Amino acid sequence: MEEQLSEHGSPQPFVVRAARHEPVAPRESALPSREHEFDVETDVAVVGSGCAGLASALFTRWLGDEVVLLEKAPELGGTTLKSAFIYWVPNNGPLQESGVEDREEDFLRYVARISRPEKYDPDSPTLGQSELEYSLYRGIYESAWPAAKLLAERGALPYQHAPHWTDYWHNLTEDKVWNARHLMPAGVNEDQTDGGLIAIRGMSRAATDAGVEIRTGHRVQRLVLNDDGAVVGVVATTADGETVRIGARKAVLFGTGGFTHDADLRDNFLAVPAVGGCAARTNEGDFVRIGSAAGAQLRNMQFAWRCPINLEKAVAGDPDMQGTFAVAGDSMLCVNYKGERTLNEKLPYNELVQRMYDWDPLGCEFPNRVMIQIWDGWSQQHSAKDFFGNSIVPAGVDDAHVIKGDTLAELADNIRERLVRYQAHTGNVRLADDFVTRLEATVARWNEMSERGVDEDFHRGEREVEITVFGGPLSEEAAERANPLMRPLDGDGPYFATLLSGGTLDTKGGPRINASAQVLDDQNEPIKGLYGAGNCVASASGRAYWAGGGTLGPMIAIAYRAAQAIHEEPLRDVGASRSAVA
């Protein structure tokens, strides 16, 4: 990100780079405080400075409420800063202008069908979904475009249409408008690597301009409740050990991240295991703890925005690590430790990870939990690019994650040695003794299918989304082939490989909210004064990744609705301020 910053001028005061290992305050007990002494008072305290936090702060401030924004890291932006910032906005302006009708009913059927496919009932008034989830879908449809439009009109986030993107499930009959719901920040570069940077810069500048008080390095530890159980503030600590109590007359809104970087939460909630992920390093599940300690229901806890990650980078804790959103290369295939190809390498990332955790009920194992991406000199030459977790990097770029060999046998020896180093992180995955033999057979079948351009085993390249979004960089020659995503591996080396595993962009579970972003208690009643948006709260999307930007578009919609509800909150007594900080 530093390079991009120099490309775009000096860093802004609140936009530095993706969160690193700078010290943040250690976690303390999340049990709520009932002491009503505050160092700072405001109408609304917003926690988190990624898209959800900044958008919530802006919408709230623009309605006239005072806002203090608190960020745990020394810098703003959270996971959003690392993103391409595609945002998925149903029935958006450019789409309307183009004359395409994106009806609410069509949107609802699409998201219901894929979010909870095991409950989808086309004949039910809520399509088989819970009332609450159905109301969230409706809220997203209703508010995503007004929210995006307002952010653009106020100069925080001008947009451009991204019509080359397609929904991830465009092959389903329920997806009626599959290639027009995507927006991206105006002026984004061709590879969209600076989308998040542009968005965070624009939104944080607008926040400062609007008078939002921004405090970085403030870790919120717990809520402050009044005698009615209403939330009237937060207690934060700084890396220096200072405690800051912020009183909030109207509301506290969490717009923080999920629990990607808390291994204990991952192991105990996620349906599909993950060795790590590419969320901001500060995404440690703070609101899971703080919200539930205040009586919030946790929901949707088993699901995540899943993406493959590079095993070695994840183990190293590289803060700049990106998900391997596209497994690049045409003369490229993935095999498991047995040397078997077991999945379609060009699946949307959320689904690819699901396949990496197929269960073997006889072996008591996930045989695909480490997939070995293997490519040849052709793909090295034509698919190399240093962006978004692409495994295949150009000369001169750090390639410590790449394993090499002049022959498949030599490559296998080097993979074998590399895997042993990571046994503590993989459940002791090692190459099978007959790996080379089976790999050679797998490559022979791959080459034979590639000649014909038909993947009889896993249907690679049969859906448009695989080509337009998950193909990765390809040579011009690819487009001329029957199947641009298939090419035989070279008969001669060198060969290259890297170790992929299942990870998360971020998690999706947390305190439950209603369509006004109010956090709900045990009895489904709003906890007075407590709101949430973004990856820290239970996502309405269930197990699905609706589309690229299916995170950010709905997040903006919920932030917009939160601001409107917060504006109607009564001003609660937060007592007299203390004169000095303890």
Add this chain to the structure above:
Amino acid sequence: MEEQLSEHGSPQPFVVRAARHEPVAPRESALPSREHEFDVETDVAVVGSGCAGLASALFTRWLGDEVVLLEKAPELGGTTLKSAFIYWVPNNGPLQESGVEDREEDFLRYVARISRPEKYDPDSPTLGQSELEYSLYRGIYESAWPAAKLLAERGALPYQHAPHWTDYWHNLTEDKVWNARHLMPAGVNEDQTDGGLIAIRGMSRAATDAGVEIRTGHRVQRLVLNDDGAVVGVVATTADGETVRIGARKAVLFGTGGFTHDADLRDNFLAVPAVGGCAARTNEGDFVRIGSAAGAQLRNMQFAWRCPINLEKAVAGDPDMQGTFAVAGDSMLCVNYKGERTLNEKLPYNELVQRMYDWDPLGCEFPNRVMIQIWDGWSQQHSAKDFFGNSIVPAGVDDAHVIKGDTLAELADNIRERLVRYQAHTGNVRLADDFVTRLEATVARWNEMSERGVDEDFHRGEREVEITVFGGPLSEEAAERANPLMRPLDGDGPYFATLLSGGTLDTKGGPRINASAQVLDDQNEPIKGLYGAGNCVASASGRAYWAGGGTLGPMIAIAYRAAQAIHEEPLRDVGASRSAVA
């Protein structure tokens, strides 16, 4: 269960039958109370009267502490009452007497390998598991046999060895002692259908004899905390609307069930969806709510003791429903809505359900989420038995769940019609248009493989556990075949079918405990005075079903350890009793 009762004599005062639809008090807010007025005072309040609750009450009382036991249902026994009551006890007495060495290290490797296979590291001091889980494994190894022995010595639960049982993963090299850890109640009938009844009768009688005060029809709604945050009681309500406040000087122990019968919790936590389950109807996740409202960490929430269930019985809410623990029949196979056979029907139930939720990343569906069990006249004749959820029932037994047809085509028509009725519960599963054609091809392949006795597709019948535990009733002829679990389907009808789906025996997640059964807060510190055992707390078993009785054996061990820790608790002030109940 009523029949069994008449078999064994009159019902005991506290042992009636599996919980039915009798009214129980409705759920109220779980937020803890801080009012210190009590109607009843005791040393220890135990909640729940299945194996975990009764064993905890007994061990506690036998150490000299006063105990009040509270059960929500009008009768005792919970899910345990429906069970065969196999209990899995490592290094048990009969095993020691037989000269077999069941070393702690072997036990630990087996349970670590299968509980969290994705984390298993044979070279790690904790085998790659968390310190807490490792300590729970050790606690179970250490205490299961002393606990079982004490229950037997005191006459509450005399045992007999069950050496015909085998661990569910006996094929793994880590399982060194795979067919000797199983006990069952002495005097159980041949089919073990009265195991749970004998155990509950014996334990509840012993509890009464020992002076445990048993109160049925008391739904615990919330904890009572003192100013130090220690648990000093519970608030319960009765079906009549009475509120009863029970003060507990030393501890409150939850030995209740999981959240099988709370659809909202199931949908929002379980890794693998479930349409229901065979736990007691009162297993609605009470301790998930009550524990977390008091600051307990929830853990292991994505996992369950999974078992196939009959879709129609589950939807009907039949309180006597059992899991279909064995999918019976040799001339029997299961197909999905496409007519494809996609799994080994004789897998241990926990794994069979996992396969029922294999994900299709192109179709956006779980194609096997309804499996259609199909059998012929031979299996109807030789595998019919009315026990433990067996789909194939003898003449005279209610067979409303059985679909019939004189030909496969007629059978398919009737399945098609039946499935439509359940679309709201299956995610709209319907038979494919070409179901009959594909079914005929599937049956032809099945018949051909059966002639040879080799299931080349899914390895049915290759492991001992499939034959000894999951074969179901079979004719004598079966044992003479190369593969007793495979037989061609008759060429002529009639044919039979039923609809199976994925369910839970019960869930495995809840408040986290340590190896003394203390419930842990957000900071991993014990919540003073709060204990848990059984399916209401986070199981150490992760994703695994260690063996038949892998629920009950460890449950007894944890109950035993809880009682010892509770005995060391200080007596806390619970204030003056009120004279009358509000």
